[in-house]
Amino acid sequence: MDPVKDNRTTEHKKRIRRLRRIIVSAAVFLLILPTVLSVIALVRIGSMNARLDEITTLLNNMNDNMNMSVHESEEPKSRAASGPTPLTEKSLSGQDDEAGTEDDSTAVKKVYLTFDDGPSQYTDDILDILAEYDVKATFFVNGREGFDAEYMRIALEGHSIGMHSYSHVYDEVYSDLDSFAEDLHRIQQLIKDITGEECRLYRFPGGSSNAVHHMPMAECIEYLDAKEIRYFDWNVSGGDAMAEPHSAAQIVNDVCAQVQAVSGDTAVVLLHDAAGKRSTVEALPVIIEKLKAMDDVVLLPITEETEAVQHVRP
Ligand SMILES: [Zn+2]
The missing domain is CATH 1.20.5 (Single alpha-helices involved in coiled-coils or other helix-helix interfaces)
Incomplete structure (x- = not known):
């Protein structure tokens, strides 16, 4: 190799x-x-x-x-x-309000939501919303057939019932004192028959400062006094009874601005529970949320002890 x-x-x-x-x-x-x-x-x-x-x-x-x-x-x-609608108001100092709901602090504003003209097709909706937010309000009712369940529900759920005349027809209610008295007893009896309550709260149709009466309002007020019935007007208006319907947003804004503008510690808010007032129902949850968000506000039902807000007191 x-x-x-x-x-x-x-x-x-x-x-x-x-x-x-x-x-x-x-x-x-x-x-x-x-x-x-x-x-x-x-x-x-x-x-x-x-x-x-x-x-x-x-x-x-x-x-x-x-x-x-x-x-x-x-x-x-x-x-x-x-700006809020200015309203003539004369607040009478009554007894102190419901015990336990507020302290002596003057910072607390007591707000009373009131619904006139019911019951109506919307009463149940309004009651559902109030229940959802755990708020008690006041219903100034008229005499309406077929709404026994609604009157009953208002009372059973802890709201206050007030009278707003039986007929709400100005010419009848205010034609003379006898008519006024008859109408008053009719609505008082209806409420008693259905709920068992002896109602002692009243709101005049059109308010005590209405311009539609045919008789001196002083006579009606005197009559209520004699019967130990207290009447309540309002110092805050949702404007939901205007001829031109207000939108829900307008109602919310009116109520909130006016509540804030009330100088005293009592705000009575006028709203309506009536046919065609759908926007009031839509506004209600927002009104409650906004009022509850205000630090100094408590929402209460009107009682016989509530400080009265009255437009006319002769
Ligand atoms: Zn009314």
């Missing part, structure tokens, strides 16, 4: 083996690298997704807060410009 040739062959084989190792190593490296990179990329995408979720939640919360504050500030301001 030629030793030189043999040496060359061995050298050649070694080189081939080295080359093969390099090729195999390169192939393995090239195969592993993308897999490792993919795994790293997946992990990073996962963590970025989590951060994106966090940011989205944060942005949504900020959006909600901005919408709420825009909503809160818009409504009262737009009405405050036109």
Whole structure:
């Protein structure tokens, strides 16, 4: 054997083996690298997704807060410009109000939601809303056939019932004292028959300062006094009995602006429970929420001890 040739062959084989190792190593490296990179990329995408979720939640919360504050500030301001409807009011100082609902602090404003002209197709809706918000109100009712369940529900759910005449027909109620008395006893008896309550709260149709009576209001007031019946007007009006119907937003704004403008500690709010007054029902939850959000406000039903808000007191 030629030793030189043999040496060359061995050298050649070694080189081939080295080359093969390099090729195999390169192939393995090239195969592993993308897999490792993919795994790293997946992990990073996962963590970025989590951060994106966090940011989205944060942005949504900020959006909600901005919408709420825009909503809160818009409504009262737009009405405050036109100002609350001024009402002639003469508040009589009566006895102190319901014990336990407020302290002696003069900062507390007692707000009485009152609904005139019912019962109606909306009485149940109004009662449902009041129940939902755990608020007691006052219903100055008329004599209406077929609404026994509504009169009953008002009483059973802890609201106050007041009289608002039986017929609400001005020419009849106010034609003379006998007519006034007869109408009064009719509605008082109806309430007693259905609820068992001896009603001693009254609201004059049109209010005590109405311009439609055919007789001196003093006579009617004297008659109520003799019967120990207290009458209540209002110093806040939702404006829902206007010829041109108010929108729910207008009613909310009127009530809230006027409650804030009341200088004393008693706000009696006039609203209506009557056919066609759908916007009052729509406004009610917002009114309650806004009033409850006021620090110094308590919502109460009128009782015989409530400080009277009266337009006319001769
Ligand atoms: Zn009325």
